[in-house]
Amino acid sequence: MSDETLCTPQRLPIVQSWAEDETLYSWCCRWHRLTMNRTRSSGNALFGVPSAAKVWISPNPFGHFSAVTGTTLGHPFAVVRGRTIVGSFLALARPEDRRRVETGEIPPSFVVSAKSGIPLSLRYCPKCASRHRSSLGIALWRMSHQLPGVVVCTEHGQPLVEHIGKRQSWSLPGTDDSREIDIASGAEFVALRSVAVAARYIVESGVLDADILRARGQIVVCESYGALDVKRLDPHAVHSDWQSSALAGWCRRVQPEQVAFPEFWITDILRSRRSERNPMKWAFLLAYFQERAWSPIEGFFAHAKSMVDHQLHLWSQMESIPISVLDAFAKARNSRQAGRIIGVTGSTVRHWVRASPELAAVSRHWRLR
Template identity: 35%
Template sequence: MATSIGFIPSWHLDETLYSWAARFHAIHGNGSARETGALLFDAEHACRERDAPRNLHHFVNVTGGTLGNVHDLLRERTAIGLYLPFLSPSMLAAVKEKINCGKGIGWRAQFGMAASSLDSASQLRYCTTCIDEDRSNLGLSRWRVSHQWLGSWVCAEHGRPLCKVSPKRSAWELPTLCSQSMPPPSVSEAELMALIHLSKLAEHVARSEALDMDSVRQLALNGFREQGVTSWSHPVDRMQLARWFKSMPIVTWLARSQGPENKLAGGEWIHDLLRDRRVDHPLKWLVLWHALFSHEDQLSTVRRLQTPVSQPHWDASGQGRIWGTALDKLPADVNELLTGVTTVVQAAEQLGTTLLSLRKRLKQSGTTLKLLRSEQSLDERFNRSKVSIQIYMDENPLCTRTDVFLHCKTPYEWLRKHRPKELLLLMAKVPHRRSRQIALFI
């Protein structure tokens, strides 16, 4: 049974959960970071999990729920909150299960952050002007959650690039004007305006409910066609999209950045983002949405992302349609029929349409019969690999993760390469079984 703490400081505006715990540590004068971690999160090394400590249920219990429940803490007080609107239904169900039961893998792995090369687990960001104001008004500085979100590289309030720091110690630390922080790269006026637009977009999306990613993807395709980046009569071209993206002001900043976001500067990832039916990394969607609709005011850009179905869609002749069915989306039964036939001629005959009409519709959808079959093949391979590992785990309930790798090497490696998030969720069912380390000295 968790023991409640006596004095519970209130939130300082938009500070993160880690910032609150660091401030609690400083106010109570705890000499040991382990003691604070054990008291607040029932984990001595909780300070290392700067995104969100694993045992949030313990924190809710010791604070009596006065600072919010687990869902509120994740959504409003951690950088993880920006992942929630982008989660697929299956991953969202897994997250809700963990929120309810409090057991399972850590939050970074649960949200797929551990499998991403676009997230830095050790970096924190701050604004020097915000630190000065916090010390004058609040007495202590804070880590602002709006500075930790994906795509937030400038302080939208002060129009200044954010400094980055990678704490090395296992400690509860608040931001300081220290020399150990990495100075932000210089920015031009056009880059600064683009970064502010992106930062505000991230802030609005973090407060959103679950996004309809299928409709978002279709609206993005329509946006490219409306702006003349690609045509209605030809499939989407990878290099054409990359050339368009490289003309955006934000790309010059990404190219100079020393963080993991640097790999987005090429733009080749946009084609895969639009073609893949899986939900990809939120940062990619934020950067793409900013680049595609940066000419619009902030509210319109956000509204397009939050309610894509309510936005008008346009057919090849330029006629607007007020209902939400996008032209690009093939009905499920048609998609199933196309992947089951041998030739396009057979598909046209079974659909009762002409070969010319079917080919035109496939081009408008940015796909071909070959691509549809390729996607189906990947889905089938994913299901086979997942089932193969699951059968081994069911037949060997005492197996370790090493056993799974050794006996299911082929499906394991395929999932690691093509579906790393699903592999993490699957392997989370295998508990860690490590023998206790023998003491070096007696």
């Protein structure tokens, strides 16, 4: 218990600036090397916890780090969103969870799915590391390489190297045991590069509506199979086609023990049965759409944004609330159910409730908004 006792925050004597697109963990590694502290001493100084080094995703407690660095590195929420992989999960998180992270009610790591199916590891590109050593004197952990699902460097067109050293240390690229991620063919590389592109779109979007993404995904898959709606899709046919893809082949060969993509995972996501807020699965799903030539990644996000804009501007085109909408609100027990009746997403319904006192009154009986 005493080993994890929080230290009283004391302002750091040295707070170096960010280097390029490095992660928070990378910044901490550089600070640790600069101060020549012991691993546990750096953990205490930066986060008030001796073992902070082993939580590279987003070291906790983050409030302590904010106190000892002040405003030098930017707003705490901006650091979490832009310098840790938590940003990918925040993009798809529920609005309430996103708000609680922003206000400090819950630690940033709360929104990171513990059931992603593939362990999250530190990764780096040898060419990027060599460039950083030449220009900065030290290698960096780049944000673009740590995003969930990313295993290739899109800048240099080569597989990333996975760090497999001990985790309770402030380790820089190339300082511990590592291995290049196995990519056996050009088809696998192209597919995995698409995963990296999709992962970047997700984190750079900032806030994504999971309902909108799922609705767009339903359209893409149903049109490809000639199904009227997602309920009429044949899960066996969809999964069989996925199994024959380059992405699925890579997953089976490289990580056969993992369960990231179980049977029927695509139809489960589209039917709201599984992991609809997992950024890694969305990155793989969009890359699979592109591999099958069903929808380019850029086009998918453009269509999803168009759906959001259409729904959010719907009320501005009407002078009064339609009776059918009021009736749906009265019959429904929550926002998602009301959305199904009306034909919009649950998040759009919640937006209407916040903007309309009349709808807020009609929906008071809802258990969940």
